[in-house]
Amino acid sequence: MMQLMTRIPSAVVATLLLSAPFAAQAAGGGIGLMPAGNDVSDVASLQRGARNFVNYCMGCHSAKYIRYNKLQEVLQLSEEQLKENLMFAAEKVDETMTIAMPANDAARWFGQAPPDLTLVSRSRGTDWVYTFLKSFYLDDQTMTGTNNLVLPNASMPHVLWELQGLQSAEFRTSEDPNTGETVNHFGDPAYFEAFTQETEGTMSAAEYDQFVRDLVNFLDWAGTPEQLERRTLGIWVLIFLLVFLIFAYLLKVEIWKDVK
Numbered sequence: 001m002m003q004l005m006t007r008i009p010s011a012v013v014a015t016l017l018l019s020a021p022f023a024a025q026a027a028g029g030g031i032g033l034m035p036a037g038n039d040v041s042d043v044a045s046l047q048r049g050a051r052n053f054v055n056y057c058m059g060c061h062s063a064k065y066i067r068y069n070k071l072q073e074v075l076q077l078s079e080e081q082l083k084e085n086l087m088f089a090a091e092k093v094d095e096t097m098t099i100a101m102p103a104n105d106a107a108r109w110f111g112q113a114p115p116d117l118t119l120v121s122r123s124r125g126t127d128w129v130y131t132f133l134k135s136f137y138l139d140d141q142t143m144t145g146t147n148n149l150v151l152p153n154a155s156m157p158h159v160l161w162e163l164q165g166l167q168s169a170e171f172r173t174s175e176d177p178n179t180g181e182t183v184n185h186f187g188d189p190a191y192f193e194a195f196t197q198e199t200e201g202t203m204s205a206a207e208y209d210q211f212v213r214d215l216v217n218f219l220d221w222a223g224t225p226e227q228l229e230r231r232t233l234g235i236w237v238l239i240f241l242l243v244f245l246i247f248a249y250l251l252k253v254e255i256w257k258d259v260k
């Protein structure tokens with residue numbers, strides 16, 4: 001028992017140590033990721049997130065593993081509501097959330113084709129996507145006029161700038177140990193200091209956070225649409241185990257009754 005007790009903490013520590021460098025890498029170096037704090041069981045938030053995605057992202061990104069009729073079911077919408085609010089790019093409800101832009105053209109325009117976003121919440125993590133959408137800053141050296149802290153030199157423009165407003169970013173400088181000269185680290189996430197709001201957006205900071213959180217919530221659901229079902233199933237499994245435990249106990253009492 002003693003051995004087991006000492007072994008568990010060291011295994012936990014080892015796992016933490018092993019995952020630490022990856023966590024730092026995912027954060028893009030110096031900045032920590034902001035927690036998305038979304039909740040996939042919040043249907044109202046999923047509805048807003050789907051609307052935000054269709055209106056602001058589907059010009060460039062698809063979510064090609066999601067069918068509209070699946071969306072309708074989870075968002076608890078009527079077919080009319082679905083068609084009026086979310087189906088701008090499709091005719092039939094059993095179509096998937098694809099877009100009209102050919103990948104070749106997209107790659108020519110942006111230097112990089114906008115990836116399908118169905119699984120991005122799993123490949124990057126929800127916190128990463130949340131932080132990404134909050135971390136565009138002004139940079140006149142880039143084609144888009146903005147840069148991104150967690151995806152440096154991103155070819156995606158800050159498509160939500162009207163909502164958030166524009167922010168600039170400050171980076172620390174350092175001193176070259178040999179020459180004593182000041183080294184500029186603009187754009188290097190490891191030297192990031194702070195954002196400064198430069199222009200007002202149409203939303204307050206809190207409204208923008210909620211907008212992005214809903215969007216991330218939708219992408220979180222899209223990455224694992226069975227997540228909701230799995231949760232309800234989990235509750236049934238627990239109830240089953242509890243009932244089974246009661247019978248197992250009664251059986252034990254019955255069997256041992258005569259053994260004195």
Ligand code: HEC
Nearest residue numbers: 056057059060110112113114115120129153154155156159
């Ligand atoms: C004008 C086209 C355009 C629009 C609109 C757009 N994006 Fe993008 N997005 C891109 C391009 C291009 C990339 C590839 C960036 C790169 O890798 O440099 C990208 C990359 C991303 C990535 C990073 C994917 C990865 O794993 O590297 C995420 C996340 C993302 N977009 C989310 C969104 C969301 C959410 C919206 C809607 C609010 C949106 N995008 C709207 C063009 C767009």
